[in-house]
Amino acid sequence: MPAVDHLVCFALYAANRTTTQAYRVLLEPWNLTYPQYIALVTLWTDGDQSVTSLGEALQLDSGTLSPMLARMEAAGYVTRTRRSADERVVTVSLTPRGTALRTELAHVPRCIAAGSGLPDVDSARELIDALHQLTEAMKDLRDHPEPVIAASRAPRTTA
């Protein structure tokens, strides 16, 4: 077994890429990527909204979203219009075609859920909770990096 397989970070990294690959197979007929799909899920569920709002939901910044939304607009799934009340804000709206995808892609979450190997909703929620906790812990670490003490003897786990 490769050395990195003992690290939480690598298990996360590998699982994320493999999941993205599974989505790729499902989404390819619509020329959609996984990040584009979750943007659509957000728009379907929470409705048309600003770039910033979408970025907060997906935890992505404008450097990622601007080109991605431009591609989705070119594909005819969304439109981008500046609000007259505040010309800084761009509202991302679903087109009829983008709205129709909600029905066309209804099999996607079913395929993923059925193929996930997770036996029920509770085990899925447990995994989600564990990942959310890890995310929050890593945000702390990212935003408050402890000064490196060379001689530190922190408790040892294998993250």
Added chain:
Amino acid sequence: MPAVDHLVCFALYAANRTTTQAYRVLLEPWNLTYPQYIALVTLWTDGDQSVTSLGEALQLDSGTLSPMLARMEAAGYVTRTRRSADERVVTVSLTPRGTALRTELAHVPRCIAAGSGLPDVDSARELIDALHQLTEAMKDLRDHPEPVIAASRAPRTTA
């Protein structure tokens, strides 16, 4: 709470990016990225090896590794030499500088482990196992995509 937060796939996606961001803070002084770091971990642990072997360990293909290893060679951390016995094979070897990083970066896994919020080695292993199982399930799905049956009523979980 954003709609996508109920999906296993998004929890995975967000946790992976946030973990990478935490590593970025730790690795930035050495101009290393997270994928470069796990390549080094593999070389430190399993020794010099071919590009293919490294790709199997990290689950990455030559399209990703070739440019990355070229950057690591330019940084002076590894060398790439063709084997005389089989000129197709390139051996990736640690330079003295690359080997020295193992000591210099010894704080990195400690910082991540201490900041991960995982209380002990057992809980880390549980999470790793759950992620490995998910990875294998997603590999199955990726490699054997079931033909989409529009009327399928698969058991519902929220993956």
Added chain:
DNA sequence: CCACATTAGGTTGTGCACAACAAAGTTGTA
């Protein structure tokens, strides 16, 4: 030996991520 398939690695093109920066609009305040 020769034609062919196979294998290893590299190249090209597209799409995220993200840091750093730029530009335009809005707001608070002197």
Added chain:
DNA sequence: TACAACTTTGTTGTGCACAACCTAATGTGG
């Protein structure tokens, strides 16, 4: 009303990921 500070979005440059393709080297059957 000026004008500096702030907000929102977009742009640029770098580095993964990965599909598709290419080349060189090796192996294999005839």
